[in-house]
Amino acid sequence: MGKPTVDMLRARARGQVITTSDAEYEEARKVYNGMIDRRPSVIVRAVDVEDVMAGIDYARDNGLDLAVRGGSHSVPGFGTCDAGVVIDLGRMNGIRVDPRQQTARAEGGCTWGDFYHATYAFGLATTGGIIASTGIAGLTLGGGIGYLSRAFGLSLDNLLSADVVTADGRFVVASARENEDLFWALRGGGGNFGVVTSFEFQLHPVKDVVAGLFFYPVDKARDVLSFYRDYVATAPEQMGLFPAFQIAPPLPFIPKKEHGKTFCAIVACWAGALKDGKNQMAAFRKPAQAVAEMVAPMPFYAMNSLFDPLLPPGLQHYWKSSFATELTDGAIAAHAQFGPKVPVVNSTMHIYPINGACNRVPSDATAFAYRDAKFATTIAGMWPDPADNQKNIKWVKDYYKALEPHSLAGGYVNFMAGDDQGRIRDNYKDNYTRLVSIKRKYDPGNLFHLNQNIKP
Template structure:
């Protein structure tokens, strides 16, 4: 993009437009995943919905390419494309809570910590992810699961409406009554259909939770997984616990004697009566004595930000994911093998429960196509050193390839890595894919929004 074109875009917007010659460019192009090193032609930081509409028109009318950045947590780096325009929503970071109605409206650049903090002041929350620095946009459009899923469903199950800028530059509000097909597609279909400038969520009573973690030595991983696969699906919806393979962080609450050790464990969230927490967690000794068990009452936002310091922006990441309806004995053997070979101190595997309230939504009600899944798994190679990028990538790929035959065939779209291909996208949406392609044809017939896990428009006629 030459200077004259860049200046025209700057003139059109209230927010700043950052080009490669600007001193803040290097910082502005950084995203959460340090493995992504791409150089957009410009980064348009939109101040409001009008800026978003003007940027979409500008890029489309000049035949340029567009990528959209919310919180910048895309593991595949889809918010950056070389020589394209990144439409950056980070200035649109705001939350408005209506406590009596129990709803919250948030800007498209908002991160989970913003929403958690604002809602917590009224003793409320909505299901989202597990890290406060994650953007609401990408998480929501992919489906959204985390600590409150078993109690209150997926993030998309609590989405009431969305303001969207479409490929033709127009602005619409999508909900159950208006643009209902678009609203259906937005609830799990990713960033294929437009730029969401604000989301409106239903909120639920959540204030003090009992959060914590239990870890066992790896020689107990088979016993722990056999216990976990039976225990958690039968537990009340107030209890959420995701299974994790990890190197124990050298930080509280873990005692020094287990720092750095490879272990397996469960990260807990209990939203029930605080006084009954000890009884709730008593079964953690059933698979054998844990190496460490810690739970404590805490504000919900404290649990949501528990991993922020451990996983700051700029680490090397490579991940893949799959859905599972069961944890077979053969799958446990694979988990045990790769847990022993965790390549770096931050690399990990998580199994997030997606049952409970998430199972009570009908399969066709949203674009999320795996209402029959019990767990959403992610295999994540993580390290600060770029020299280890290939090592962590290969571990994640090998782990995923050995686990995939034990999966349901598709994975959470937000856990898809770069270059997995269209077959994986189709597997993610199952028999919803054709309906999504029809919505894409209606709202983005020329596939203007294609810097994503792409759903191509259905053919005309």
């Protein structure tokens, strides 16, 4: 039988099949990171599992690169490719919530904004990211750190099952009861093993939360970070928080004279009883006098979208990530040196806590190996002007290098750059050998290689 043609692919797929000659092509090929400019030969806008199967078969049988796009937030641009095939899951965004079982089934093209909008009606949520436009797929498969991590674990810790199309075009279900090896690998191994067309999550009672934003003078950064280190070690697990370096945007609660200045900040989300929220936020007035603060109850989906206006599609992106078991004095000194140099309002640095529930899962229970880590640091370089790429990438790299002596060997795969492929083994520690074996079973030809790749 001959190789499938584009016409055959169009006849098989229900969703759009877009090629370079189609009017929609230029828009369809765009991804979140404006630094990525690639020209796939075919884009399949999948609307169901059969479309995903068709796209996989077409790419495999023609020997073409295959990129899988969920929310399109991949900073290295793994959701696209040159001259290959893109399976775009964006139109597969259905969600079904079961309030009695406190579970939700969400298709692979959903964003966390989609997800939380659906679950809010039932007063339920699970751990997701901190940007509403982030896809549930990429975040969950690589880990899933967010405001609820300390209370309920990573996104992948709340994954109950996954529908997957493998490299040979088969549809399988992965869970603790079937295809257990694949289920283990999906929880942290990224997109190496197939296309996940839907995710089933455990939900938890979370509806409205209390948000806290505190902006401190940048010369108080050492005091703020030292406070954070001590506070988060014993803080109630309902408190999700992280420190950041942030240029002040023109928000109403920030005095106008401070707009455009750089601050050390704490972003906090209290997911416990609302009546306790304001008292819990009082702790963040201890490290230094805040120049500006905002404490207010809000729907959890609103908390999840607070930073979206700063991060429209099309910015230039270059990120680095590292794990640490402690926030040392040396690390704090490095942050105090490089954090205040954050180049534009879109760029930032966050230190996410991954203690609490995250640390109660054994390191070999899922592919996510760093259960001993307490902090996940991301230096997120994001800016609008490509002319600034060289100097802003240098800021990220220099900052990351300064933290290296105080960091573990591996990092959080969701926040790694395209030049971090050399860290793959370190990212998985003792779990790496098992991941290679499972990759060899489900994708021996490495069809799914446009990712932080685990080679078979």
